[in-house]
Amino acid sequence: MNSVKIIIAGPRGRMGSEAVKMVTNTEHFELVAVVDHKHDGHMLSDIDGFHSIKNVPIYATIEKTLQSVECDVLIDLTTPEVGMHHARTALQYNVRPVVGTTGFTKADLEELDRICQEKKLGCIIAPNFALGAVLMMKFSQMAAKYFNDIEIIELHHDQKLDAPSGTAVKTAEMMAAVREFKEQGHPDEKETINGARGAEFNGMHIHSVRLPGLVAHQQVLFGSDGQTLSIRHDSYNRASFMSGVKIAVETVMKQDIFVYGLENILE
Ligand SMILES: NC(=O)C1=CN([C@@H]2O[C@H](COP(=O)(O)OP(=O)(O)OC[C@H]3O[C@@H](n4cnc5c(N)ncnc54)[C@H](OP(=O)(O)O)[C@@H]3O)[C@@H](O)[C@H]2O)C=CC1
Numbered sequence: 417m418n419s420v421k422i423i424i425a426g427p428r429g430r431m432g433s434e435a436v437k438m439v440t441n442t443e444h445f446e447l448v449a450v451v452d453h454k455h456d457g458h459m460l461s462d463i464d465g466f467h468s469i470k471n472v473p474i475y476a477t478i479e480k481t482l483q484s485v486e487c488d489v490l491i492d493l494t495t496p497e498v499g500m501h502h503a504r505t506a507l508q509y510n511v512r513p514v515v516g517t518t519g520f521t522k523a524d525l526e527e528l529d530r531i532c533q534e535k536k537l538g539c540i541i542a543p544n545f546a547l548g549a550v551l552m553m554k555f556s557q558m559a560a561k562y563f564n565d566i567e568i569i570e571l572h573h574d575q576k577l578d579a580p581s582g583t584a585v586k587t588a589e590m591m592a593a594v595r596e597f598k599e600q601g602h603p604d605e606k607e608t609i610n611g612a613r614g615a616e617f618n619g620m621h622i623h624s625v626r627l628p629g630l631v632a633h634q635q636v637l638f639g640s641d642g643q644t645l646s647i648r649h650d651s652y653n654r655a656s657f658m659s660g661v662k663i664a665v666e667t668v669m670k671q672d673i674f675v676y677g678l679e680n681i682l683e
């Protein structure tokens with residue numbers, strides 16, 4: 417297999433630094449550059465934590481990176497506005513994006529889908545790369561056919577910028593596709609403190625917990641007459657996401673379509 421030439425945006429981040437490790441430790445992957453708005457012109461080996469990673473240049477912008485190196489795939493782990501710009505630009509340069517960044521709008525996803533169709537290029541956006549989390553979403557979707565009383569509780573570290581999490585939104589979308597619609601809770605319920613019932617999505621409620629010590633966790637609660645069902649997934653570190661990132665990079669090289677969600681590429 418030819419090696420896949422990869423650029424990573426956000427290499428100093430919690431996820432980006434783990435992705436640098438995964439890519440440089442994978443035989444058929446080659447890290448050819450990174451995008452870091454704060455270290456233009458440096459080498460990755462100049463940065464603490466990356467001293468052993470040689471010959472990887474840093475560019476401040478995606479444009480400069482794509483004009484300077486030849487590459488196949490962009491892995492983006494930044495912020496929603498930056499990630500959207502990176503994905504759109506990568507596709508314009510015929511580079512396939514694998515995006516873990518969350519917080520994209522429906523319009524963002526539709527735009528990327530449109531560009532992929534025009535360019536006949538693959539792009540994978542996955543709100544959660546942990547295989548266990550993908551199963552949690554799929555199991556929740558299965559359960560939502562039979563239990564339409566549902567509450568989602570997602571719990572994350574307190575440095576997270578977006579709420580609800582991308583995973584919670586994706587889970588709610590997957591369940592809404594099969595669930596008989598129901599407005600959750602009592603028809604006359606009133607919040608005495610704003611937000612007490614969480615965010616509302618298609619009649620379901622999503623509760624976002626932020627605490628130091630947590631990494632990424634989600635519980636989907638189903639209720640029915642005399643019974644409840646809880647489906648829970650926990651990520652205790654960022655390495656838990658990397659097998660999914662690796663699969664996404666391998667898959668995006670063989671695809672010429674837009675994919676939203678890792679569940680759509682797993683056997
Ligand atoms: N799909 C999945 O499985 C997962 C997705 N995520 C998502 O991934 C994203 C990143 O999460 P996390 O790693 O925890 O966040 P971090 O804040 O740790 O990392 C984001 C990084 O992006 C950098 N950055 C910001 N702007 C730019 C830019 N213009 N160019 C290059 N780098 C830039 C930041 O640098 P600086 O701080 O110096 O500005 C920072 O190092 C989030 O959206 C999160 O929700 C997280 C975990 C799993």
Ligand SMILES: O=C(O)C1=N[C@H](C(=O)O)C[C@H](O)C1
Pocket residue numbers: 518543544545572573576577578580581582583584631632633
């Ligand atoms: O910011 C995080 O940490 C995570 N973000 C993703 C999300 O928003 O769902 C995936 C995972 O939950 C970790």
